[in-house]
Amino acid sequence: MKYRSYCAASVMALIIACPSIAAAQDSTSQPTEHAGQADPSNEVTSSEQADNQIIVTGSRIAKLGFTSPTPVTVIEQQQIRSLNPASLNDALRQLPVLADSVGPRGTTGSAGAGGSFLNLRRLGGPRTLVLLDGRRYVSTTQNGTVDTALFPEILISRIDVVTGGASAAYGSDAVSGVVNFVLNKSFTGLKGEALYGQIDGGYAPEYKASLAGGTSFGDGRGHFIASGEYYKSEGLWTVDDLAKTGYKDRRDCSVIQNPGGATARTFACGVVSSNSSPNGLITSGPLAFRQFDASGNLVPFNRGTLTSATTQVGGDGPQGNWRALLSPNTRIATFARASWEFSSEVTAYVEASWAKTHYAYPVGAFSGFTGSGALTIQRDNAYLTSQVADLMDQNRLTSIRVSRTNFDIPRPFVDQINKTTRIVAGLDGDIGGFKWSAYYQHGRNDISQTLSGVINLDRFVDTAAFLAAAGYPQYPAVSAVDAVRAPAGNAAGVPAGTIVCRSTLTNPNNGCVPINVMGPQTFTAAQLGYVTGTSYFSGPIKQNVVAITVNKDLFNLPGGAVTVAAGGEYRDESIRTIADPVSLAFSPANNRIGQFQTGNYVSQSGSVNVKEAFVEAIFPIFKDRPFFKELELNTAARYTDYSTSGGVTSWKVGLTWAPSDLIRFRATRSRDIRAANLAELFSAGTGGLGTVTDQATRNNPSPHPSPNPVQVITAGNRDLRPELANTWTAGAVITPSFIRGLSLAVDYYDINIKGAVGTPTANQVVLDCFNGSSEACSRITRDANGELTRVLVVPINLNVLKQNGLDIELAYSLSLADLTDKLDGRVSLRFLGNKVFSSYTQAPGTAVIDRTGEISTPDWRWTLNLGYQKGPLNVSTQYRFTGGGWYDVATLPTDLPQRYIKGQVLMNLNIDYTVKILGGRYTLFGNVQNVFDKTAPPFGNVAVSPTVFDTLGRTFRAGFRFEY
Numbered sequence: 036m037k038y039r040s041y042c043a044a045s046v047m048a049l050i051i052a053c054p055s056i057a058a059a060q061d062s063t064s065q066p067t068e069h070a071g072q073a074d075p076s077n078e079v080t081s082s083e084q085a086d087n088q089i090i091v092t093g094s095r096i097a098k099l100g101f102t103s104p105t106p107v108t109v110i111e112q113q114q115i116r117s118l119n120p121a122s123l124n125d126a127l128r129q130l131p132v133l134a135d136s137v138g139p140r141g142t143t144g145s146a147g148a149g150g151s152f153l154n155l156r157r158l159g160g161p162r163t164l165v166l167l168d169g170r171r172y173v174s175t176t177q178n179g180t181v182d183t184a185l186f187p188e189i190l191i192s193r194i195d196v197v198t199g200g201a202s203a204a205y206g207s208d209a210v211s212g213v214v215n216f217v218l219n220k221s222f223t224g225l226k227g228e229a230l231y232g233q234i235d236g237g238y239a240p241e242y243k244a245s246l247a248g249g250t251s252f253g254d255g256r257g258h259f260i261a262s263g264e265y266y267k268s269e270g271l272w273t274v275d276d277l278a279k280t281g282y283k284d285r286r287d288c289s290v291i292q293n294p295g296g297a298t299a300r301t302f303a304c305g306v307v308s309s310n311s312s313p314n315g316l317i318t319s320g321p322l323a324f325r326q327f328d329a330s331g332n333l334v335p336f337n338r339g340t341l342t343s344a345t346t347q348v349g350g351d352g353p354q355g356n357w358r359a360l361l362s363p364n365t366r367i368a369t370f371a372r373a374s375w376e377f378s379s380e381v382t383a384y385v386e387a388s389w390a391k392t393h394y395a396y397p398v399g400a401f402s403g404f405t406g407s408g409a410l411t412i413q414r415d416n417a418y419l420t421s422q423v424a425d426l427m428d429q430n431r432l433t434s435i436r437v438s439r440t441n442f443d444i445p446r447p448f449v450d451q452i453n454k455t456t457r458i459v460a461g462l463d464g465d466i467g468g469f470k471w472s473a474y475y476q477h478g479r480n481d482i483s484q485t486l487s488g489v490i491n492l493d494r495f496v497d498t499a500a501f502l503a504a505a506g507y508p509q510y511p512a513v514s515a516v517d518a519v520r521a522p523a524g525n526a527a528g529v530p531a532g533t534i535v536c537r538s539t540l541t542n543p544n545n546g547c548v549p550i551n552v553m554g555p556q557t558f559t560a561a562q563l564g565y566v567t568g569t570s571y572f573s574g575p576i577k578q579n580v581v582a583i584t585v586n587k588d589l590f591n592l593p594g595g596a597v598t599v600a601a602g603g604e605y606r607d608e609s610i611r612t613i614a615d616p617v618s619l620a621f622s623p624a625n626n627r628i629g630q631f632q633t634g635n636y637v638s639q640s641g642s643v644n645v646k647e648a649f650v651e652a653i654f655p656i657f658k659d660r661p662f663f664k665e666l667e668l669n670t671a672a673r674y675t676d677y678s679t680s681g682g683v684t685s686w687k688v689g690l691t692w693a694p695s696d697l698i699r700f701r702a703t704r705s706r707d708i709r710a711a712n713l714a715e716l717f718s719a720g721t722g723g724l725g726t727v728t729d730q731a732t733r734n735n736p737s738p739h740p741s742p743n744p745v746q747v748i749t750a751g752n753r754d755l756r757p758e759l760a761n762t763w764t765a766g767a768v769i770t771p772s773f774i775r776g777l778s779l780a781v782d783y784y785d786i787n788i789k790g791a792v793g794t795p796t797a798n799q800v801v802l803d804c805f806n807g808s809s810e811a812c813s814r815i816t817r818d819a820n821g822e823l824t825r826v827l828v829v830p831i832n833l834n835v836l837k838q839n840g841l842d843i844e845l846a847y848s849l850s851l852a853d854l855t856d857k858l859d860g861r862v863s864l865r866f867l868g869n870k871v872f873s874s875y876t877q878a879p880g881t882a883v884i885d886r887t888g889e890i891s892t893p894d895w896r897w898t899l900n901l902g903y904q905k906g907p908l909n910v911s912t913q914y915r916f917t918g919g920g921w922y923d924v925a926t927l928p929t930d931l932p933q934r935y936i937k938g939q940v941l942m943n944l945n946i947d948y949t950v951k952i953l954g955g956r957y958t959l960f961g962n963v964q965n966v967f968d969k970t971a972p973p974f975g976n977v978a979v980s981p982t983v984f985d986t987l988g989r990t991f992r993a994g995f996r997f998e999y
Contacts, residue, residue: 106199307350486570947961
């Protein structure tokens with residue numbers, strides 16, 4: 036009793052309940068519902084329902100209890116609700132093993148990172164298999180990842196996270212595990228939710244509304260459910276949005292060069308650019324480090340301190356922290372399902388869903404021209420002031436080089452729209468002890484992505500000098516920067532003295548619009564329309580799946596019936612996207628395909644089909660014997676045949692042994708696979724000219740730079756083989772009967788992926804050919820003299836990826852009435868932890884650098900949920916810890932001083948109150964994320980992505996739910 040009192044005193048909240056009920060994850064299972072249907076004042080916890088056992092899934096065989104040796108974490112609907120997330124992805128990111136999943140927060144790139152994509156164990160989204168009710172979902176991206184924002188959140192009864200190898204049971208791509216969203220297919224009644232949230236200070240308001248209904252018909256033989264959800268977030272574009280109000284401290288802390296210091300680099304805050312100016316900065320020659328003022332005249336440029344070629348502290352340079360903190364996004368998701376029981380042996384069903392997501396955000400930085408890309412201004416430029424012209428004459432300069440950050444040109448803006456349609460039709464049956472399921476599924480995701488306001492380099496910069504040197508007469512210079520005054524009697528027929536592009540004098544109809552880049556400008560719509568454009572691509576990703584599964588008890592062993600599941604699946608996936616012509620055109624200014632400064636999308640087209648067959652069996656060897664309370668063997672094997680790479684086998688062998696009710700041991704050895712995704716297989720060729728180090732030619736057998744520019748083309752590779760992963764898991768589950776409500780699971784895992792897909796550099800391809808790789812040699816082209824002319828760079832199976840670590844899960848739940856009649860309510864606790872011992876990727880011929888424990892790859896994460904429930908009141912708190920780490924474990928002492936950056940502990944608070952009125956249940960709730968308003972530590976917000984630290988600060992959410 037003293038021990039119980041001590042435990043109860045340490046917990047005052049409703050925790051995310053113990054891992055609980057599980058049926059099979061195939062389409063035949065009928066998940067048991069806990070949340071959303073019982074009176075919360077009388078609700079029984081999952082641990083009590085499970086007789087104080089942690090019940091797990093992870094198998095295609097429908098069996099309760101510890102039937103699977105593969106660790107699984109189960110998140111139930113009530114647990115999701117208690118977090119009050121903006122999306123399912125936000126809820127799952129609370130789990131340490133999914134903390135690196137990405138979403139609208141921190142989106143920066145032009146490649147369409149908007150969306151909610153799961154990343155299990157930081158091994159990459161494509162290695163995490165995401166299922167909806169045990170079935171695949173059509174890919175949202177070319178990389179094969181699925182945006183979980185498309186799912187019918189309000190109808191999700193639980194989420195099973197399988198953290199061990201699961202390819203044999205579920206299919207390819209489950210290298211790091213499976214996340215299965217299980218639907219409440221038997222929901223009856225009406226329920227809804229409305230939510231409003233914002234970041235402290237009134238930023239990024241968000242709105243969410245959802246509604247679901249379910250009813251039986253035909254004397255109970257039929258059942259229909261449907262749901263709809265709308266969500267909108269206004270987003271938060273940049274750190275500057277907060278800094279302007281003084282609410283947040285934006286110090287632009289980063290690692291920079293350290294001229295004259297004891298180390299080559301150092302840590303500093305207030306970092307800005309030293310080689311650029313928003314008004315234009317002359318970077319070389321006798322006028323170097325003078326910038327243009329508002330009148331276009333030259334004034335001194337304050338160089339600050341710790342000045343190097345690119346960075347400095349203080350001074351007049353622009354700062355660079357422009358990333359989007361939270362992308363504006365909108366989603367609409369609808370779902371409907373109807374089933375009909377033809378007899379006690381056969382049930383048919385049809386599911387249909389349609390969803391639309393829209394993510395919009397500015398690309399991380401303003402456009403600019405720095406370094407070798409600085410703009411060339413000729414002496415006769417029409418926009419030069421007399422002061423600048425006189426200075427150029429005095430110094431006998433025919434041109435100057437101007438580096439510029441274009442604050443007066445809007446940042447490129449991404450608009451990404453996905454429209455997803457999915458239809459499933461199937462039959463479930465049970466005939467003579469044979470449980471079977473068969474279904475057909477069609478999914479289509481229409482991608483439309485535009486990057487507007489992006490600079491067209493071939494129209495903006497002065498390419499004349501480059502064109503002449505490179506010998507590209509077919510690409511006439513049309514630079515808007517190269518502006519002159521038209522002479523009298525010019526061929527263009529414009530009045531003398533008119534400012535025009537130099538190219539217009541010889542090609543009057545080229546449409547060039549001159550611009551002034553000396554000093555801050557207000558560009559006209561015509562000027563912006565000429566020098567900027569829109570890069571885009573659009574097209575469908577399609578998926579068709581046909582699958583059948585059977586399940587039967589065959590014979591008995593001393594421990595019970597041997598159950599076998601077997602099945603087959605056929606699926607095909609295809610992509611056909613078309614990009615804009617400017618992105619596909621060769622750019623002399625870029626030295627590559629694609630004339631835009633950023634973006635330059637490519638077209639993709641291709642298809643792959645997959646045929647799979649699997650068998651899984653559970654052998655209950657002993658049960659209720661001395662030292663063998665339970666001994667069970669779980670085996671599975673799957674053969675997969677890819678149209679692109681042929682056949683491959685995955686398998687699993689697992690064992691669970693419970694010598695008593697106190698402890699259960701479990702271990703699994705598996706081989707898991709991941710096939711190349713559509714992008715890796717079918718990306719169209721893009722690239723340009725570059726210098727490549729040649730290891731040997733006919734005329735010069737020693738390594739030397741290529742004498743002429745080499746065409747380097749990057750494309751997909753249809754010859755990629757599946758990745759092969761060898762996975763070990765071993766652990767124990769403790770459920771002591773003398774501490775009712777306590778469960779502890781500890782599991783070790785080791786994942787070794789061979790042939791992981793990676794893309795080598797052009798230099799690596801040439802070196803591999805020199806070392807005898809015929810495959811590499813097939814991607815090299817030489818001229819008659821033996822000199823390199825072309826290198827094809829494609830993704831290949833070249834890497835080894837390894838990770839091992841420890842997962843810990845502790846749950847405790849206690850009714851206070853068990854302690855004394857003076858107390859009431861229930862307290863509970865759940866702790867989830869992940870410790871990574873090592874994690875690294877190794878390419879052939881390179882040294883292993885394990886960055887585990889760096890600030891970008893923390894080795895320790897945990898989540899602790901505490902709570903208290905009494906009748907209609909539910910109070911829960913959550914603490915999330917992200918471990919600190921060194922900035923760079925591989926740096927030399929002479930390069931950068933080692934610095935340890937502290938981790939982050941965030942606290943979330945949720946309170947909800949439920950009342951019963953007129954036969955319905957109504958719940959008011961309030962939620963605070965990051966209660967103490969902690970933000971990323973210095974050097975943490977730049978060195979790592981927002982998946983590591985919270986970069987938004989305190990967030991409030993409030994709303995209500997109802998259910999009849």
